[in-house]
Amino acid sequence: MRSRYSAYLLKNENYLLKSWHESTRPDSLDLKDDSTQWEKLKIISASETTVHFVAYFTQDTLNKDKIYALIENSNFIKEKNWQYLDGEDVKTVQLTKNMPCPCLSGKKFKRCCATDL
Ligand SMILES: [Zn+2]
Secondary structure (H helix, E strand, O other): OHHHHHHHHOOOHHHHHHOEOOOOOOOOOOOOOOOEEEEEEEEEEEOOOEEEEEEEEEEOOOOOOOOEEEEEEEEEEEOOOEEEEEEEEEEEEEOOOOOEOOOOOOOEHHHOHHHHO
């Protein structure tokens, strides 16, 4: 999971495709022109086969002064290596200072994950 996050950061399409289960893997992935700037990954909870996470990002094509959160439950399956299967409850939220932090800490965003973004 963290390695796939890093791969998105580095726009390493080969790694992302290699770690994607063949049943759900796209034919190709082109992140060259993707303006997403990944800022931080926070794991909310994890079991052997699922990871519930928030990934904070900015994006020029959206409002570049705003921070967004991608919230997802990722499912993984073990073949030779762990592979990404799919994502459930996938949401993208535009964050504001006073909203509850999407990492579910119970604190306001500005007093939680915003402090080290
Ligand atoms: Zn937080």
